[in-house]
Amino acid sequence: MxxxxxxxxxxxxxxxxxxxxxxxxxxxxxxxxxxxxxxxxxxxxxxxxxxxxxxxxxxxxxxxxxxxxxxxxxxxxxxxxxxxxxxxxxxxxxxxxxxANVRSVAEHIIAFMLCLVKKLKRGDQVVRSGGGRSDLAGLPIEINGKTLGLVGYGNIGSLVGKMAKSLGMNVIATRASRDAGRDEVAQFMSLQDLAASSDIVSLSIPLTNSTRRIVDRAFLAQMRPSAFLINTSRAGVVDENEVLAALEGGRLAGYAGDYDDANGRLLNHPSCVFTPHVAGLxxxxxxxxxxxxxxxxxxxxxxx
Missing domain, CATH: 3.40.50.720 (NAD(P)-binding Rossmann-like Domain)
Known part of the structure; x- marks a missing residue:
């Protein structure tokens, strides 16, 4: 051959x-x-x-x-x-x-989570501009005791769940084949209930016809205004215009994405963090x- x-x-x-x-x-x-x-x-x-x-x-x-x-x-x-x-x-x-890259992506999700809740991007910008802690626009928060919602619970999602649990988080999850019961890490529930119950939502799903724009206006409306959204899947699993509208309307606290073709306004939003599709690399x-x-x-x- x-x-x-x-x-x-x-x-x-x-x-x-x-x-x-x-x-x-x-x-x-x-x-x-x-x-x-x-x-x-x-x-x-x-x-x-x-x-x-x-x-x-x-x-x-x-x-x-x-x-x-x-x-x-x-x-x-x-x-x-x-x-x-x-x-x-x-x-x-x-x-x-x-x-091969399951652990790399899982660690990247944890890094995104900490970057968002600890306001690391904003903190870096404040220091570089000569400001101080009063310029952070609110204090960072701890993840201990917070609820992580995993959309997708395959190799990556399940490992993120184990890592999050070791950090003191409550873990809930949904997957195509299961939306009830629990395992040793996560409580399973519907997508809608997960959106409403999470302090942080992480997307670890393939882009298919059924998952395209799974995060839409209705999903975001279920989320808490203080919640964060992490996307290490593909840009297409979220409706970026609706994510931007939620951020600008104070209905979403922050967004992180691992792709390099983001909506320009979303890319420049102060509450967003992006990496160039390197979570698995x-x-x-x-x-x-x-x-x-x-x-x-x-x-x-x-x-x-």
Missing amino acids: RAVVVIKSMQDNQYFAERANAIFDEVVYLDNRPNQEELGEVLTNFDVVIIGAREKITSELLANHNVRTKVIGSLSVGFDHLDLNALREVGIEVVNSPT TVESDARLDNELIDRLADLASRN
């Missing part, structure tokens, strides 16, 4: 490179990430294509090329850059790295992503 890796730096990971050489007959590392047309050509020439979240594979791309590829290895946790139905229809299997998780992906590709090869 011929394999191509579109992220050249992956060849510097010795574990990945050695396993890839052992699995495939030939491994090619591209010098540059392909554009959409170049990606189509890649799909016509290689059996296995290893990509990142930047590469978009659509039904149109597949229809316009004589695709040879049988396996896509995606260096990602999510699949929103891939048309899974179209890939399935042409017989292409997709392999990803589902757990750390020194440690970077290596785990590569290694988990090649391990799962090796497992697939051994079964075929």
Whole structure:
């Protein structure tokens, strides 16, 4: 089997490179990430294509090329850059790295939470402008005893719950398959009840048709004016215009997002904090992503 890796730096990971050489007959590392047309050509020439979240594979791309590829290895946790139905229809299997960055994202959520409640962004701005504590516009708060609402309770959400509980927080959660009962960490409830009961809401869900703008005007209306909202999913799971309106109307205390294409007015709001889609990217998780992906590709090869 011929394999191509579109992220050249992956060849510097010795574990990945050695396993890839052992699995495939030939491994090619591209010098540059392909554009959409170049990606189509890649799909016509290689059996296995290893990509990142930047590469978009659509039904149109597949229809316009004589695709040879049988396996896509995606260096990602999510699949929103891939048309899974179209890939399935042409017989292409997709392999990803589902757990490699779980701890990195969970820690980022905790960091966002502390940044918001401790007014770290505002505090930094005050000091740089020569101000003092009276310029903070209200005191920070403690998270001990506060309620964290987790929308999504998979690998990331459940780990955030454990971390939050160790910090003295009450944890509530909702997920597609469960909105009642409890486990050792969280009490489960409906999305609406969670919105109304949380001091901080954290979103850890994939972007799908059913989750697009799950945080809308009605959801925000249920939240407490003193509550904070954290989004390490995708921008599309919230209605940014409604989030901005809630912030400007005093109906939401703060918002944090891990994406780099935010609404301009939201981006510049003093109660918002953003990072450029790096929640899952750390020194440690970077290596785990590569290694988990090649391990799962090796497992697939051994079964075929």
